[in-house]
Amino acid sequence: MDQLHTLSVAELAARLKKKDFSAVELATRFLARLGGNPHNAFLDIDSEVTLAQARESDARLAAGTAGPLEGVPIAHKDIFVTQDFVTTAGSKMLQGYRSPFDATVVQRLRAAGMVTLGKLNCDEFAMGSSNENSFYGPVTNPWDVQRVPGGSSGGSAAAVAAYLTPAATGTDTGGSIRQPASFCGITGIKPTYGRASRYGMVAFASSLDQGGPMARSAEDCALLLSAMCGPDPDRDSTSLDEPSENFSAKLGDSLQGLRIGLPKEFFGEGLAPDVRAAVDAALHQYEKLGAQLVPITLPRTELSIPVYYIIAPAEASSNLSRFDGVKFGHRADQYTDLIDMYKKTRAEGFGDEAKRRIMVGAYVLSHGYYDAYYLQAQKIRRMIADDFQQAFTQCDVIAGPVAPTVAWKLGDKSDDPVANYLADIFTLPASLAGLPGMSVPVGLGAGGMPVGLQLIGNYLQEAQLLNVAHQFQLATQWHTAKPQRVAA
Numbered sequence: 404m405d406q407l408h409t410l411s412v413a414e415l416a417a418r419l420k421k422k423d424f425s426a427v428e429l430a431t432r433f434l435a436r437l438g439g440n441p442h443n444a445f446l447d448i449d450s451e452v453t454l455a456q457a458r459e460s461d462a463r464l465a466a467g468t469a470g471p472l473e474g475v476p477i478a479h480k481d482i483f484v485t486q487d488f489v490t491t492a493g494s495k496m497l498q499g500y501r502s503p504f505d506a507t508v509v510q511r512l513r514a515a516g517m518v519t520l521g522k523l524n525c526d527e528f529a530m531g532s533s534n535e536n537s538f539y540g541p542v543t544n545p546w547d548v549q550r551v552p553g554g555s556s557g558g559s560a561a562a563v564a565a566y567l568t569p570a571a572t573g574t575d576t577g578g579s580i581r582q583p584a585s586f587c588g589i590t591g592i593k594p595t596y597g598r599a600s601r602y603g604m605v606a607f608a609s610s611l612d613q614g615g616p617m618a619r620s621a622e623d624c625a626l627l628l629s630a631m632c633g634p635d636p637d638r639d640s641t642s643l644d645e646p647s648e649n650f651s652a653k654l655g656d657s658l659q660g661l662r663i664g665l666p667k668e669f670f671g672e673g674l675a676p677d678v679r680a681a682v683d684a685a686l687h688q689y690e691k692l693g694a695q696l697v698p699i700t701l702p703r704t705e706l707s708i709p710v711y712y713i714i715a716p717a718e719a720s721s722n723l724s725r726f727d728g729v730k731f732g733h734r735a736d737q738y739t740d741l742i743d744m745y746k747k748t749r750a751e752g753f754g755d756e757a758k759r760r761i762m763v764g765a766y767v768l769s770h771g772y773y774d775a776y777y778l779q780a781q782k783i784r785r786m787i788a789d790d791f792q793q794a795f796t797q798c799d800v801i802a803g804p805v806a807p808t809v810a811w812k813l814g815d816k817s818d819d820p821v822a823n824y825l826a827d828i829f830t831l832p833a834s835l836a837g838l839p840g841m842s843v844p845v846g847l848g849a850g851g852m853p854v855g856l857q858l859i860g861n862y863l864q865e866a867q868l869l870n871v872a873h874q875f876q877l878a879t880q881w882h883t884a885k886p887q888r889v890a891a
């Protein structure tokens with residue numbers, strides 16, 4: 404019983420059903436671990452809400468009406484709105500904000516029986532790669548508290564890695580599930596764009612934003628994803644009209660003959676040798692499992708950086724215009740007239756990175772520049788998606804690093820936005836194409852820090868992708884490696 408907090412989602416669900424322990428006992432155990440807010444991972448905790456949900460789970464377990472994940476705790480990235488917890492999106496703009504409704508993803512996980520532990524820290528409006536853009540302070544990496552956990556889902560990754568929760572939600576616009584999962588040594592998947600409803604996700608760049616699960620194994624991610632996904636036609640017009648799927652269905656398939664494409668652009672000069680070594684070792688393991696490595700090319704990989712950093716800010720500048728002090732969140736105390744109120748509210752409420760993106764976005768959309776920047780970026784985005792389709796004629800999945808380096812030191816890149824943007828190079832292409840991508844821990848690099856392997860699948864191939872990760876996790880132990888500092 405001592406090790407309850409280290410059990411997987413699958414084990415917890417099974418043992419709760421067997422009544423080995425109750426949902427209230429389990430929730431109590433995790434709430435005790437959250438005391439002092441380790442790693443600054445949480446932004447809101449409310450033990451009464453959590454325990455009330457756990458009691459409901461115990462009642463359903465007793466009555467035989469339990470959902471598939473009944474009583475298993477989860478925490479949500481603070482981008483998902485929740486009725487029972489504050490939602491800030493990591494911004495001063497939404498300090499203390501309470502939503503009148505739950506995001507669809509939150510609702511669906513509740514309907515599967517999950518118990519909410521609280522809300523997780525993230526970069527402001529999910530803009531960032533280090534969690535240092537949160538108004539509520541950075542999150543520290545459980546593997547080395549001098550280092551960043553990655554971002555923007557940094558709180559989610561740190562909380563799972565430090566065994567503060569068995570599972571978390573994240574959102575990924577340009578890598579924010581995959582990169583923090585990689586930096587913290589956990590498993591995360593961004594499904595195909597449109598799989599998980601965006602309803603109730605505070606919008607950053609709507610044509611890219613996608614929610615997904617973060618946990619300690621592919622098996623757990625499959626269970627969580629099955630509960631999260633499904634059409635939501637009345638509330639998210641871009642949600643796919645695909646029936647909810649059992650994403651565990653392919654776990655167990657052999658990898659014999661699987662063709663893994665290796666884009667040469669992902670293995671060039673910018674890749675740190677320690678990351679390369681861990682990725683190469685993982686690829687060798689895949690060969691042992693029967694897979695075949697195929698050289699491929701994604702020729703516009705480098706262009707994904709300028710393309711993303713035009714399209715994402717353009718959409719952000721539009722999405723963030725709703726924060727004007729009238730309907731949501733912060734309003735300046737003192738102002739002379741309406742325009743002055745807007746200006747002061749936005750000057751006070753947004754942090755530097757959000758302001759930077761609003762300005763870049765307004766610029767690339769403005770008359771005279773639209774054609775030169777925004778329109779060009781959209782055209783290249785289409786070409787990037789086509790390059791993937793070309794590649795998938797030669798391979799079944801694509802593999803490479805998630806990020807060029809392991810997690811960097813806090814402060815190292817905090818006043819250099821471009822250095823942060825460049826480090827997104829390997830996650831942006833799949834985001835722009837809307838493809839599913841995941842991060843799987845495959846080793847330790849410089850400073851003993853985790854390295855993630857990125858796996859990218861074709862549209863709607865999440866079940867296959869999860870099995871490709873699962874087979875690796877059956878054959879190796881990297882996903883069970885524990886940060887030394889984490890109390891057993």
Ligand code: GLN
Pocket residue numbers: 529530531532554555574575576577578579580607715827
């Ligand atoms: N690092 C990228 C950015 O800053 C991606 C963020 C995300 O996926 N939410 O925009």
